[in-house]
Amino acid sequence: MNRQILHSIILISTVLLSFRVIADAPLDDELSQAMQLSPDVAKGQILFKENCSQCHGDDGWGTTDGRFP
The missing domain is CATH 1.20.5 (Single alpha-helices involved in coiled-coils or other helix-helix interfaces)
Structure with a gap:
């Protein structure tokens, strides 16, 4: 080289x-x-409900068609 x-x-x-x-x-x-x-579980639940659950579902499993994991 x-x-x-x-x-x-x-x-x-x-x-x-x-x-x-x-x-x-x-x-x-x-x-x-x-x-x-230290984690704040109550605040995390509120943030998840307000920001994430619309796409990922209330349990966080996403959609059955795979659009959201």
């Missing part, structure tokens, strides 16, 4: 990997913070 092509591949891979690490960092931090919280 041409040395210049190999160097280009290494450079591009390094840059893409750097973006991947940077992109994952805030999500990991947000997830860690969320895992420290």
Whole structure:
């Protein structure tokens, strides 16, 4: 393989990997913070009823035709 092509591949891979690490960092931090919280089941039930149940059904099983999982 041409040395210049190999160097280009290494450079591009390094840059893409750097973006991947940077992109994952805030999500990991947000997830860690969320895992420290205590759940509020009553609030979750209200939010589900108001926002999710119209498509996913009252029990969250979705539709029988598969349009909503």
